[in-house]
Amino acid sequence: MRDQKLWTVHILAGAGVAFLLGLHMIIMHLDRYLGIFNPAGGKPIEWGNVAARSGSAWFTAGYILLLGAALFHGLYGLRNILFELSPPAGLKKAINVLFWLGGLGLFALGTWAAVAGCLTARAL
Amino acid sequence: MSEVIFHVRRYQPGKDARPYYQEFRVPLTPGLTVLDGLWHIKETQDPSLAWRFSCRMGICGSCGMLINGRARLACNTQITELGTSRVCIAPLPNFDIIRDLVPDLQPMFRTHKEMKPFIIRGDGLTESSEGEFIQTSEELEHYLQFSYCIKCGCCMAACPTVASDREYAGPMPLAQAHRYNRDSRDMGFAERKQVLGGGRGPWRCHFAGECSRVCPKGVDPARAIQLMKRELFLDVLHLRGKSCAAPCAGKPTDAKRREGIPEAPKPTVG
Structure with missing residues (x-):
């Protein structure tokens, strides 16, 4: 039952990553046609555009969502690969703890970076 | 091709240190299956060869074995369809071996x-x-x-x-x-x-x-x-459609038996 739920979240996170990465590709590479994401004009990586996107609450939420989805999808997938090697029960538990702590730590760090970027961009 | 060379993996736990292959020569006859070949070996060359079989017609599923690198039923596999005069036979992988070609299912x-x-x-x-x-x-x-x-x-x-x-x-x-x-x-x-x-x-x-x-x-x-x-x-996600299980038709109450049709025998069990 637990695996059924985790696997479902894994699939949903994968779909989320595909959607958000698609959005990223559109923003970064279709800027000629969709300039609304780059209000400062010019290339998408120019400072004005980066600052405008970072200061947007929608973009900040998107970054955090992408971070969470990618972390869960990637770490759960890696955990499954490791579990297929049939490790002993103790090692499985250690992998679970390590991945939860590592995942939460990276999520906290990434969230802080996105929020701090948003606040800094707004203060400019 | 007048004969087929069978490379059969042999192993008897407790006796053999590790599995090994043994070679047998079997005359090729029309319609010869791998199971027929194994029987020929057992009857004429080595009666100790062990494998599992029952129906000989692809119904019971007993004679599954690895034949030329592919899991197949020995009774369903014609030698001619293998396209070679060398047949390599081993027990099904991913199972423990009880003896020779007998896997522990x-x-x-x-x-x-x-x-x-x-x-x-x-x-x-x-x-x-x-x-x-x-x-x-x-x-x-x-x-x-x-x-x-x-x-x-x-x-x-x-x-x-x-x-x-x-x-x-x-x-x-x-x-x-x-x-x-x-x-x-x-x-x-x-x-x-x-x-x-x-x-x-x-x-x-x-x-x-x-x-x-x-x-x-x-x-x-x-x-x-x-x-x-x-x-x-x-x-x-609670999106799986829920359907009611098929209803029971019940036994017909007003049906009449046609002439000449005998009664079913009484149940012998239950």
């Missing part, structure tokens, strides 16, 4: 039993006591091909995930769980989910598709597993 059947491969009704009705359950031909199509499985173990032997992951239930038990989940007479999805939703469930399948390729009965276990993944996924 008990773990597979234990897992199969865990999946509750039978009709489960929550309403207390059984087919024999109350009559027949109504099922349309469309409903039958949902599971029919999976019911052709003869539990030979060829799919388990071909599965790369079973080879590396001892926890994975494997294609046969999972396909059979799906066969009953899709049966309109069945109400046992919630019970089977207790096993399927755990760590042994279908998520571990990498969809290599070898199980479907080697199945001697044309069953597609890989498809069953993918369909089961979808059902379990939708179940978590």
Whole structure:
């Protein structure tokens, strides 16, 4: 039952990553046609555009969502690969703890970076 | 080609330190199957050779073995269809060996039993006591091909995930769980989910598709597993359509027996 739920979240996170990465590709590479994401004009990586996107609450939420989805999808997938090697029960538990702590730590760090970027961009 | 060379893997636990191959020469006769060749060896060259068989016609699923690198039924495999005069025979991989070509299928059947491969009704009705359950031909199509499985173990032997992951239930038990989940007479999805939703469930399948390729009965276990993944996924999201189990038609009360048709014999059991 637990695996059924985790696997479902894994699939949903994968779909989320595909959607958000698609959005990223559109923003970064279709800027000629969709300039609304780059209000400062010019290339998408120019400072004005980066600052405008970072200061947007929608973009900040998107970054955090992408971070969470990618972390869960990637770490759960890696955990499954490791579990297929049939490790002993103790090692499985250690992998679970390590991945939860590592995942939460990276999520906290990434969230802080996105929020701090948003606040800094707004203060400019 | 007048004769066929059989390379047979031999192993007797407790006697042999490790498996080894032994060569036998068998005269090629029209219609010779691998099973016939093994019988020829046993009757004329080495009576100690051991393998499992029963029906000789691809129904019982006993004689599954690795023939020229592919899991097949020995009784269903003509020598001429192999296209070579050398036949390499080994027991099914991914199982412990009892002796020579006899694999230990008990773990597979234990897992199969865990999946509750039978009709489960929550309403207390059984087919024999109350009559027949109504099922349309469309409903039958949902599971029919999976019911052709003869539990030979060829799919388990071909599965790369079973080879590396001892926890994975494997294609046969999972396909059979799906066969009953899709049966309109069945109400046992919630019970089977207790096993399927755990760590042994279908998520571990990498969809290599070898199980479907080697199945001697044309069953597609890989498809069953993918369909089961979808059902379990939708179940978590509460999007899995709930249908009532097939109703019981009941025994006809006003039917009259036509002349000349004898009464059915009395049941001898139950």
